[in-house]
Amino acid sequence: MTPPRALATPQPHDSVRNHSRVARVARVLSGVAAAAALVVGGVSAAVPAQAVVNPYMTYEGTSVNSANVPATTVDISTLTGVKFDRGTYYVNDVVQDGSIGGVGLAGNYYTGDGEVDLTGLYGSVKVVAKLYSGKYMVQSVTKYLRAVPIVTNTIPAGFPTAATTGVPDGVTLTPSTALDVWTPGAVLDGLDVQGCLSVHVPDVTVRNSRITCTDETLRAVSLTDAPGFVMEDSEIVSDGSAQVAIGWGGYTLRRVEIRGTQDGPRLGDNVSISDSYVHGLVRHDGVHTDAVQSTSGSGIVVRHNTLDPRQAGSDDFLNSAVQLGTETGLQRLENALFEGNFFNGGSYSVNVSCSANVRNVVFQGNAYGHGNRYGAAIAVPGVTFTQDRWVDTGNLIKVAPAC
Template sequence: MFTTRRTWRSALAVLGAAAVIASAPAPALAASSAPWIAYGGTSVNNARVPAGPVELTTRSPRAFDTLTYVVDGRVVSAPATATQLPDGDWSATARADLSGFAGRVSVTARLTSGRSSSSIAKSVRVVDPASTLGNGSAGTITRPSRVARAQFGDGRPGALTTGLRGGSPRTVLTGDQTITRKGTVLDGVQIEGCLVVKADDVVVRNSRIVCHRPGRQLAVNVADGTRNLVIEDSEIDATGTDVGIGWGNYTLRRVNLHGSADGARWGTKVTIEDSWIHDMSREDGLHSDAMQTTSASDVVIRHNTLDPSNHGDPLNAAIMIGTETGQRSLKNVRIEGNYLGGGAYTVNIRSDANIAGLVLKDNVFEDNSRYGAVVAPTGKDIVFAGNVMGWTGKAISVDAR
């Protein structure tokens, strides 16, 4: 299981050594040995900047008279006059209009001094102005995106399309339950405890599992060697547990899973479709993902809503992929037609993953991650096709490890 320390070490490695200064209220920027651009008190390198009018500040140890911002060859600000700061640097702030831009863009600050000129170019991530997740702080988008509405409509997996379909459960079972009889069917049952399945061909439908057990590894434990568990039209309330369900040989359909640190952990022969995995919890020593694998084969993740975010905390990833345990490989895995959001990166694929056949296709991403939609290693057997950002409809960018 990954640690929070490892997660943030990876994130910092991706972002590089960008200077960070506390924000809100915006502090005086520290003296610099080289020119730089700041937004909201933070170095603009790889910052999240809303697609609209924003104030950008440039400072330099070399004197300059005026500042103008340019994006993709287009002037986006009026000239601003520079002033000298008490520490000797020169600084100017101009209002740049980034409306109409999206994704990674290069912002150039043109500095003039008499008849001479110079420029500074920095990479900026222009994001949905409706997002409250800016400058690495916590927050989420509160409205469905245009593309998500078009693709999923009212049938997008969520509160109205997942969980119990027939009202309240008819039977209540108190305490942890273990199923040992092949072909057992639980229909209309509420389990006030955790569930262990040790028999093949078990079906759980129109039921609710309420496993509130801090420190418990699994709310639903599919025992080794068990085959063909199906959970459908049900709720797994795994508040406080490490993992909602794991590890292999199971199917979830129209399941509402929430509350655990990791939602679904998958290994061999797993299908998850039309389900809603959300509101994961942050636990000491763990990061939190809607889904995670450390070794897998023959997996289909189709038409789900996956977002680990909880009360403004985006947590780690909607889908975290690695191959550091078990067979130490990932084979024949399809992730398609899902609605994905949250996380440091929404989909995070480890650089050391041993991959033979991973497809991410036709997924819609919301812009409520900290750093981007996908981070993945290059040179792996991964197919990306038809994945778009929900607020623009444009193809996602994949950040390389």
């Protein structure tokens, strides 16, 4: 029986949760007005009573706390419960040329915008907003962001691309309708399948073929009692209709390009994916889109792939390149190796759920791009990261705690 689709539990660092967090910050933390006094030259000057709220900064509407911000000149907004009429930004304690202006009141927050020049910076950056009312400074707000290269979509040399995956150049495809395979050991070669593929028997091979599934179905390639399934030098394509590219277990992908599904491959038991390219996925309501995802499984090898769920030209980070949890089946994930891949996109490119029940889950020698919102990886302590590095600097990544 085909297991039902189960979504990975969204993490607090998913972009949807992030917006909720920012909204919560905007609520008044106390309904009681606080009277403040400013002492200047020994003379106390009364300041109007104001609601107690936490100050924060945003870039493009999202909190800058440890978030990725392009290393160029960007607009940063400061929001605070303290009334001010102007301000100045400092970056790593160096004053900026621009000033904070356009101050207005939004709900319980006074807000102001100003330019911050991050050109030439990389990694953690300290940003301080010094805020003034009249001739007095009334508040200093300090936050930290992550400055990253402007270009975040390039695939490094040596990793799979559309040119090295999918149907090889020169192959002539034979048109076909949707296929329902019941012959054990069948070989499908050189087909252009306009429809979805369902396999019900062991040891089926698909090569040099394209599966274009535009049905509103759970899986573009559906495997039921089909261990030993192999797909190589092929493509799985959708227009956003199919939820999962392929699932659930007992399959091997080699040099496969996957695009246009809502989620990429689902990793169940005994799955191997190598030299493949998963990209250009489609967000739907209720789906936290991932290049690969597991909600339970064992015997998983994901080696030398390019995994980036984002669509070219979109500013949607989507959820992750790798999402791991244990919400279905035996509710455990064990003996899983992710080695020598290039990960990009997502709130975190690798996201292991706080509640995940894991054993022997290893990330080894993977490279990470800067197209993620918050960082390379977030995981529980039972997941091992060895020699995983940022692709441009070669620095080891930092893994954020999931709990």
